[in-house]
Amino acid sequence: MAVNIVNARQLGTAVRAARKERGLSQEALVARAGVSRAWLARFENGHPAASIEPVFRVLGALGLSLDLRERAMSDGERRVLDALAERDRRR
Numbered sequence: 001m002a003v004n005i006v007n008a009r010q011l012g013t014a015v016r017a018a019r020k021e022r023g024l025s026q027e028a029l030v031a032r033a034g035v036s037r038a039w040l041a042r043f044e045n046g047h048p049a050a051s052i053e054p055v056f057r058v059l060g061a062l063g064l065s066l067d068l069r070e071r072a073m074s075d076g077e078r079r080v081l082d083a084l085a086e087r088d089r090r091r
Helices: 008-021 026-035 035-046 053-061 075-090
Strands: none
Touching: 008 035, 008 053, 026 035, 026 053, 035 053
């Protein structure tokens, strides 16, 4: 399963889908991951988590990993970043 995640809501939705694909209830997943059911419910609903560590425990319990990769930027985004970098060099 490869999903492009750009915010907490999308990550929570992807985790919920992975849990359901594996036939796991929230109760079963919290037992495997060692997180509270309340935390998992908030996470699956896209609420920002105070700590990142439970995210990795949940992903591990589902047999998933979090991979970072550079995303393609539009020419406009690249120009803005280049302009900001140039401004910072002048300071």
